[in-house]
Amino acid sequence: MASGKRVGLYFGTFNPIHIGHLNIANYLAEFSDLNEVWMIITPHNPLKKKKTLLEDHHRLTMVRIAVEEFPRLKASNVEFDLPQPNYTVNTLAYLEEQYPGFDFCLIMGADNLASLHKWKNYELILKRYPIYVYPRVDERAKPIALLEHPNVHVVDAPIMQLSSTFIRKSVADGKNIRPMLPAGVWNYLDEMNFYK
Ligand SMILES: Nc1ncnc2c1ncn2[C@@H]1O[C@H](COP(=O)(O)OP(=O)(O)OP(=O)(O)O)[C@@H](O)[C@H]1O
């Protein structure tokens, strides 16, 4: 039997999306066995406070702008109508129901793999879904035991030392960080006066 479409699910808060995220999504869409990468904007990460977050629809708009010229990358608002905080295992169950026959896997930076053991039903996630992990630059990082798990695949992607936190702080400090965001995202953020 022919296997279904292979889709990499790249979950994130994306507050805002930056070229580090886009670079990874594009790398996996071009250089792995995935047909598409879906960037899933999470309204509320169960392990984070919601108060510093830009509204969901603004974060979605920025991801849509970022991927518009990349046919194999999609922005997804599937979590907007699911109960919050958003437990990934619930979203995966919903996607399986909506897209029978698709083969899903997860994409995440090593920082997220390091805290995967705190996620709801993480053992089930690890059993059912291949996880594509790429390194994040952090000299203080401790070794991550789950890197040895047979369903965890380390991707040799070119990485950028960039975070949304750094971007938000830099905008607030009046710094010019234009090259760190896709041009359309920077324009949107600037016009809307976000993070200032
Ligand atoms: N520079 C980067 N390059 C590649 N992946 C990244 C980068 N920054 C974050 N990621 C990954 O993208 C996913 C979503 O991350 P998230 O939206 O939290 O970005 P962030 O930049 O780490 O945000 P924040 O600084 O607000 O915590 C996570 O799997 C994270 O590991």
Ligand SMILES: O=C(O)c1ccc[n+]([C@@H]2O[C@H](COP(=O)([O-])O)[C@@H](O)[C@H]2O)c1
């Ligand atoms: O399911 C969980 O228990 C769980 C715990 C922490 C984080 N997550 C998800 O991990 C994704 C990455 O979050 P973030 O904030 O690091 O971009 C996001 O989709 C969260 O909902 C999921």
